[in-house]
Amino acid sequence: MPNTSVRAAAEGMPKITRRHALMMSSGAIVALAVAPNAHAAVAVDDVSEVRALIKAHRDAEAAFEKALVADGEMEEAYFAAHPERELLIPLSIGGAQSLYIRFEAQEYLDDCVKAIASTYNAKRQSLAALRQIAPALANDAVATLDRAEAVDLSTLDATWKAEQAKRKAFGWGKTRRAYNSTCDAMHRALDAICTYRCSSPAANRARAAYLLKVTGGKFADLENYQVRALLRSMRAREAQS
Structure with missing residues (x-):
């Protein structure tokens, strides 16, 4: 059979894929700025605490942006030293499957599978x-195909692991780990803002203003679980007891 060209895995220009989420209405955030104080019984102005959470998120974003640039530079250096664009996975039934090794690693690996x-x-x-005509013979043929497919998928897995080992030896693994860890830290910082239970209208307004600034437009929207956490944080303490 002829070789088939399909996009395959590579850790290409990093994207904030884990921040991509279902679109949400900005109404949940706007509600923070106009909602009555859910914790009126608590006479505390916690704007400073919200500002501290905002600063932590900004710091996490700055660290992520730095890691993003470093990872992108390492990617360019790696492919300058290894110019091949694809690997061929031989198929047991003849022919081969093309494994494209640039950009969107997991997505393209899944495509190849x-x-x-x-x-x-x-x-x-x-x-x-x-x-x-011959059911038993057909069943034997299917079993043979099943075994062959399993072998080819194992070959694909081994080929990709070998490619990952090359990248690690080159030094790409370090920048990729930094990219992943700073991305996770940025998520946790945003989660902390969404889950914080403000005790004053001023703190609610400060949080709403910041979330409106860093979501929507060219930025990723809040994920569904963050929206739910944000709404839960607006409930009165009595309602949660």
Whole structure:
């Protein structure tokens, strides 16, 4: 069979993929600025605490941006030293599957797995006529295809692990770990803002103003779980007891 070209895995220009989420209405954030004080019984102006959480998020964003640039520079250096764009995964039934190794690692690796599965499914479906004539023989053929597909997926896995080892030896692993850890820290800092239970209208307004500034437009929106946490934080303490 002819070689099939399909996008495959590579750790390319980093994207904040884990911040991509379902679109949310900004009404939940706007409500913070106009809602009555849910904790009126607590005579505390905690604006300074909200500002501290905001600063922590800004610091986390700055660290992430630095890691993002470093990871991008390492990617460029790696592909300058390793100019190949794809690897070939030989298929047990003939031909090969192209494994493109630049950009969007997990997404393209998943695409390659799906392409191999699709190739084998087409072979299984072609046995329909044989199944009508010799069911046992067709079943044996399907079992053979199943084993061959498992072998090819193992080959794909081994090929990608070898590519990852090359990147680690080059030094890309360090910048990728920094990218992932700073991205996680940025998420945790935003989570802390969303879950904080303000005790004053001023603190609620400060939080709402900041969230409106850093979400929507060119920025990622809050994820669903963050919206729920934000809304829960607006409930009165008595309602949660």
